[in-house]
Amino acid sequence: MPAPNIEIGEYLYCIIRSSAPLTFQSRSIGGQDAQVHALVYKDLAAVVSSSPIVEYDSTRRNMLAHTTVLEEVMNTHTILPVRFGIVAPDAEAVVEQMLKRRYDELEQLMHKMDGCVELGLKAFWYEEVVYREIVEASPAIRQLRDSLVGKSPEETYYQRIKLGELVESAMKRKREEDAHYILEKIEPLVLETRNNMVITERMVLNAAFLVRKEHETEVDQVVQELDQEMGKRMMFKYVGSAPPYNFVNIVVRWDS
Structure with a gap:
């Protein structure tokens, strides 16, 4: 009490x-x-x-x-x-x-x-796999990386900074491409999407979807198909049938 x-x-x-x-x-x-x-x-x-x-x-x-x-x-x-x-x-x-x-x-x-529910989807890269893809796709990154082999960090300080910048830029582009691809598959089935902040380097997507209940199983199926297609590159965390936190913002102020 x-x-x-x-x-x-x-x-x-x-x-x-x-x-x-x-x-x-x-x-x-x-x-x-x-x-x-x-x-x-x-x-x-x-x-x-x-x-x-x-x-x-x-x-x-x-x-x-x-x-x-x-x-x-x-x-x-x-x-x-x-x-x-x-x-x-x-x-x-x-x-x-x-x-x-x-x-x-x-x-x-x-x-x-x-008649709606919120569904949540987060996608995370397997870093080693994506880094390998980036290196294989970029002759400039590959050449700069190879030029550092056998040299001390001190003598290659600025080259290592440049390499980091190139990789970061390539990862940003790849994140945008992967997120766009995932959303392109799901968004035809949903009423509204909230793209929340991506909070780690591994995170590709942090999205919430407002979905009519009769379309929930269709979204489930698309997520399963994405996992089968992309599961070697990234991990999906999918949350179904949640309250619509991302789509309702009731601010309450009481009279004094």
Whole structure:
């Protein structure tokens, strides 16, 4: 139980389409044992649970609790996920400031997301394979690399810098080519694509796709075919049927 002097509010998980005050089985965030339930306005509802008005750390336990609720709700509803850690002052604020005040905006988003899921795809090169491809395709890189054999790093300092620049430039071009090829195969099947930041040298693609549920198996098949075709050059990490985090950005500010 929270300490008596801590104010209690409502933790937000997501928005759904419902005119009934539903309840859910998942355990609420923060180990409060509060019932996860829906607060309703017209045909929209916010899935919430009672919570101390605190700033939640993004620990594995808290993130898992948040995600588990979303996964349960997704089984039966289209959801608009609310970002982790949002606590409303009370149930009235959720209904009046969120559902009622922003009803038209949320309705439009819900209409856009109805029948859709998010799929995620990351692709990573096997560095040795791609480096070999780059060297084989570039006489300039090959010649410069070979000229350094048997020479000390000190006497070839600037040549090594030049070699690194040539390889980096070639890898950038190859990354763009490979990413374009992958997206060309998938994008005819999806409604929208988010290209997120590529965060390592090995990473070729970091994309999220908004897909109608009836096309999900077709995207699965294309990813399998890409893996069979390109699996010796790169590794694919594919995540299916996730909440549409990359396509819904609900910013929440409560009146003071």
